[in-house]
Amino acid sequence: MRQYLNFVEQHKIKLILLITLIVTLLSVSLKDLAFEGSYRIWFDPSSKIIKDYDRFRSTFSGDDNFIFAFEDREGIFREKPIGTILELTQKFKMLDGVEKVNSITNYQYVHSKDDDIMVDDFISSAKDDLSAKKQIAIHDKLILHQLINDDATATMIVLKLSSLVGSDEEVNLYVMRELEKIREEYEAKTGYTFYISGLSAVTASLVNVAVHDALVLIPLAVVIVVGLLFLLFRDPVGVAVPSVVIVFTFLLVLSMQMLLGHKLNNFTVNIPSFISAIAIADSMHLFLAWVYYRTKEITNKEAVYLALKNNFMPIAMTSLTTAIGFATLSVSAIEPIATLGIAISAGALIAFLLSISLVPAILLLLNDEYKIKPIKFLNLINSRGYGAFIVRNDKRIVLGFTLIMVVVGYGLTNLKIDSNSIKYFDKTTTVRSGSEFIEEKLSGSMIYEIVIDSKADGGAKSPKLFSKIVEFEKALLERYSNITFTTSIKDIVERMHSVLDRNSTTSIPNSKNAIAQYLLLYSMSLPQDMGINDKIDIDERYLRLSINSNIQDTSKDLEMIDWIESWWKQNSDYLATVQGQTSIFAYMQSSVMDTLLLSISATLLLVVFAMFFIFRNIKMLWIFILPNIAPIILVGGVMGYLGRSIDIGVAISASVILGIAVDDTIHFFSKYFQAIKTMSFEESIDYVISHSGNAMILTTLILSFTFSVFGVSSFVPNVNFAIVTVVALNIALLLDLVLLPALLNLFYKK
Numbered sequence: 140m141r142q143y144l145n146f147v148e149q150h151k152i153k154l155i156l157l158i159t160l161i162v163t164l165l166s167v168s169l170k171d172l173a174f175e176g177s178y179r180i181w182f183d184p185s186s187k188i189i190k191d192y193d194r195f196r197s198t199f200s201g202d203d204n205f206i207f208a209f210e211d212r213e214g215i216f217r218e219k220p221i222g223t224i225l226e227l228t229q230k231f232k233m234l235d236g237v238e239k240v241n242s243i244t245n246y247q248y249v250h251s252k253d254d255d256i257m258v259d260d261f262i263s264s265a266k267d268d269l270s271a272k273k274q275i276a277i278h279d280k281l282i283l284h285q286l287i288n289d290d291a292t293a294t295m296i297v298l299k300l301s302s303l304v305g306s307d308e309e310v311n312l313y314v315m316r317e318l319e320k321i322r323e324e325y326e327a328k329t330g331y332t333f334y335i336s337g338l339s340a341v342t343a344s345l346v347n348v349a350v351h352d353a354l355v356l357i358p359l360a361v362v363i364v365v366g367l368l369f370l371l372f373r374d375p376v377g378v379a380v381p382s383v384v385i386v387f388t389f390l391l392v393l394s395m396q397m398l399l400g401h402k403l404n405n406f407t408v409n410i411p412s413f414i415s416a417i418a419i420a421d422s423m424h425l426f427l428a429w430v431y432y433r434t435k436e437i438t439n440k441e442a443v444y445l446a447l448k449n450n451f452m453p454i455a456m457t458s459l460t461t462a463i464g465f466a467t468l469s470v471s472a473i474e475p476i477a478t479l480g481i482a483i484s485a486g487a488l489i490a491f492l493l494s495i496s497l498v499p500a501i502l503l504l505l506n507d508e509y510k511i512k513p514i515k516f517l518n519l520i521n522s523r524g525y526g527a528f529i530v531r532n533d534k535r536i537v538l539g540f541t542l543i544m545v546v547v548g549y550g551l552t553n554l555k556i557d558s559n560s561i562k563y564f565d566k567t568t569t570v571r572s573g574s575e576f577i578e579e580k581l582s583g584s585m586i587y588e589i590v591i592d593s594k595a596d597g598g599a600k601s602p603k604l605f606s607k608i609v610e611f612e613k614a615l616l617e618r619y620s621n622i623t624f625t626t627s628i629k630d631i632v633e634r635m636h637s638v639l640d641r642n643s644t645t646s647i648p649n650s651k652n653a654i655a656q657y658l659l660l661y662s663m664s665l666p667q668d669m670g671i672n673d674k675i676d677i678d679e680r681y682l683r684l685s686i687n688s689n690i691q692d693t694s695k696d697l698e699m700i701d702w703i704e705s706w707w708k709q710n711s712d713y714l715a716t717v718q719g720q721t722s723i724f725a726y727m728q729s730s731v732m733d734t735l736l737l738s739i740s741a742t743l744l745l746v747v748f749a750m751f752f753i754f755r756n757i758k759m760l761w762i763f764i765l766p767n768i769a770p771i772i773l774v775g776g777v778m779g780y781l782g783r784s785i786d787i788g789v790a791i792s793a794s795v796i797l798g799i800a801v802d803d804t805i806h807f808f809s810k811y812f813q814a815i816k817t818m819s820f821e822e823s824i825d826y827v828i829s830h831s832g833n834a835m836i837l838t839t840l841i842l843s844f845t846f847s848v849f850g851v852s853s854f855v856p857n858v859n860f861a862i863v864t865v866v867a868l869n870i871a872l873l874l875d876l877v878l879l880p881a882l883l884n885l886f887y888k889k
Contacts, residue, residue, distance in 0.1 A: 140448050144499065148440065151500040158497055162387050165394035172393070174353070175402040176345030177308055178720060180474050181727040188726050195590055195718040199683045200238070200673045201300070202588055202719045205314060205337040207231070207322075208295035208577050215243065215287060215294045216273035222265040223329055224294065227321070231298050234317055236310040238301040239669065243276065243286045243294050247669055249634045249661065256639060258664030281634065284582045284624045284687075293580040299673075300339060308346060315343035319569070336573035336584050338720045341560055344570040348854045349408045357411050360848045361386065364415065367841050374511070377426065380501055384422040384493045389414040392486045396478065405563075405854055406475040406731075406787065407482065412849070413795055414486040416842050417461055420802050421454050421494035423841075424834040429502055431830065433511045443502045449830070451495065453809040457802035458491035460749045464742035464798055471734050480738070483798075526824030529880045536881035540874075548772050550779030556732050557692040557784035558856075560724040561585070565853040574690060583623040583687040585696075588719035589703060591682045594712070599675050599682040600654045605629045605647045607711045608684060614706060619699055621691055627684040628674045632657050688721075692784070696725035731787055739793050743768065746801050762882050763808070766874040767800040770867040778863075788856030792864040799842070800871035806831040807875055811883070824880045832876060839872040 147154065182189045195201075207227065211220040221244065228242045248261040261282075262272055273291055276282045287294045298318075300310065315335070322333040364385060368378045389411040396403075396410070403410075428446035433439065465487070468480025529536070561584065564571035574584040591608070593599050608629050616622055633646050635657035640648070648654055662671055674683050688699075700717040707715035746767065751760055771793050778785070810831045814823035846868075849861040 144444050147499050148503045151503050154500045162390050166390045168394045168397040173402045174346045174349045175404050176342050178723045198676045203300040203339045205298040205339050206295050208334045209331045210293040212292055215291050216269040218265045236300050237298050239299040242296040251638050281630055288581050295581055311339045311343040334573035334576040335569050336577050340570045345405055349405045352852050353408045356848050360845045363844050380426045380498055381419050381422040385415045385418040388418040388490045391489050392482050401478050404475055407479050410482045413483050416799055417487050418490040420838045421490050422498055423838050424450050425498050427834045439505050439507050443499050453806045457805050458487045460801050461487040461798045463745050467738045467741040473734055476734055525828050526821030530884055533881040533884045540878050547776040550776030553779035554775055555784045557694050558728050558786040559692050561690050563855050568853045578689050583689040585688045585721045587686045587717055587721050589684040590716050590718050592714040593680055596678045596680050599679045600651055602647055602649055621689040623687045625686045693725045693728045766804055766879050769874055770796055770870040774863055774867045786856050788860035789863050792860045795864055796867040803835045803875045839868050
């Protein structure tokens with residue numbers, strides 16, 4: 140260690156300049172920083188789910204859409220709102236990437252006139268007889284809840300994107316920006332409040348929120364860290380040392396991500412925060428150890444040597460365990476999770492290297508005359524007699540903790556793993572408020588696409604299949620109250636049949652030929668952009684049945700999807716699969732959660748082995764592990780009592796909590812085993828507190844403020860991540876400083 144420190148001292152300026160140059164050159168790649176929110180990134184390219192969905196898109200031109208809705212409490216069927224709808228419908232058709240626009244005005248109304256069948260725009264002018272149109276609309280099941288609400292005071296316009304560009308994030312973002320501009324323009328022009336929703340709006344919003352968090356919240360977190368360091372230390376060195384390690388580490392990690400071709404998303408946008416948590420722990424332990432030795436009137440170089448010598452192994456061990464733990468994520472087939480695992484593993488190692496090279500180099504720039512300002516906060520913590528306090532109260536501490544653990548831990552029995560793509564957004568965001576308005580006033584905003592296989596070309600026009608659809612819709616609506624309406628070409632056939640054969644006693648023709656003729660007549664009467672090729676495939680084997688549902692949790696989504704597919708298998712000669720982005724998001728969230736929970740379990744197992752390897756004491760292994768898993772159990776128990784579910788943010792926080800808690804435990808034990816050889820138990824605990832306790836407390840304090848920044852994010856998983864992480868980190872600190880020494884005294888004092 141002496142030789143290494145002499146080398147660093149000899150080349151300290153060159154070392155600082157070289158590291159700074161490397162970081163600067165690599166950081167140039169951050170100019171290409173990009174974000175993504177596509178559902179595709181959450182699945183392996185060979186995934187059956189993605190292949191089935193791509194087949195659905197190529198057959199039925201996809202389900203990418205935006206919804207533009209508003210309310211007029213005096214009624215939609217008046218000149219002003221109808222004129223607004225007519226203008227917006229034409230305006231939306233002009234947007235690049237938009238293939239079709241559906242509104243109450245261009246709804247293709249099937250009716251008869253002088254014994255002729257007519258299919259034309261429902262409203263062509265604001266001067267039409269709107270009172271008569273209203274009476275027709277509120278009794279037309281193809282309009283009601285699809286384009287207007289029960290009392291005709293709210294309406295929505297649906298923009299369908301071309302299948303060629305629908306999955307293109309740039310197109311989604313472009314259309315979203317244009318809709319925001321149009322909304323602003325028409326709100327000023329009409330006085331209405333307009334709402335935006337739809338599947339494509341969800342994708343665009345995921346990217347927009349990720350960009351906001353990356354460009355606003357992460358820099359804010361850095362500012363908070365620097366500000367807290369200044370308030371605590373009132374010393375330029377105290378600010379510079381941890382700050383440089385933190386900033387350099389996450390700049391290097393992000394640069395590596397960009398050079399490897401990775402984009403940021405709502406999952407990986409928090410990489411800088413995770414890296415900061417690791418980097419500040421390493422640098423803080425070194426810096427505070429240096430401060431401790433300098434206050435003992437030790438020379439600057441000797442203080443650096445002692446700080447490095449006494450903290451090298453604990454920092455190396457914590458970096459190694461963190462890197463190993465997060466490396467378990469890298470084997471995931473889900474790219475964002477694998478990327479996160481590689482990034483944080485790399486960050487742990489980079490932070491270690493910077494801490495043992497850059498930190499000593501900076502400190503060695505100082506001379507022996509440099510005055511260390513007294514840190515009153517540390518003097519408060521370093522009060523003597525802490526070890527004696529633990530000895531006097533060890534049984535009470537252990538008993539109290541056991542009682543809390545049993546009572547709170549029981550809440551785990553109520554804990555659920557659940558989420559929802561719409562509820563990922565704060566209620567103030569465009570897509571969340573828009574979806575809730577549509578659900579409240581019009582219809583369910585979640586759309587599921589059922590593809591029914593008739594098993595024969597031309598079979599999609601079979602009266603038998605149509606009758607089975609009627610039976611299925613009845614069973615579906617009876618079982619699931621959240622379903623608002625269903626739509627397919629069966630509804631068009633029913634309408635044509637009611638107009639052309641008014642004396643029929645059935646809603647569906649008995650002849651396959653009659654159905655074919657109805658659809659041909661209907662198609663020939665439609666404008667060029669209003670065909671039915673998005674409802675039936677070219678070979679007429681597959682039929683698309685769309686169902687709209689109110690917002691529900693992923694577990695309900697998956698249960699309903701399974702019921703739908705089982706119903707068709709058990710009650711018909713046909714097969715059905717549920718497609719569409721709503722089901723994709725449900726599968727995605729379930730897959731991500733399973734992967735994260737599996738990774739956390741693997742991480743815990745690896746940490747157990749690492750702890751045994753480091754301390755070689757199997758008898759005390761349970762004490763090594765308890766303070767690390769207890770915070771997760773306690774927070775999970777409270778969430779169970781409160782009825783809160785585990786989402787992606789909470790699952791990520793478990794990994795972070797485990798990583799930081801393990802670091803603190805390793806630092807505690809490394810100092811304890813060092814002291815207990817020559818000191819009494821009470822003196823050993825005092826030694827631990829004075830040498831590592833301060834760093835543990837300050838690290839937790841700074842990280843609590845840093846992670847709290849994400850509590851104001853518009854992305855709910857980030858908010859949940861912030862709350863759970865901050866609470867659990869402080870619980871972990873309390874357990875390491877209070878419960879851990881009490882257990883040691885009670886069971887393993889000798």
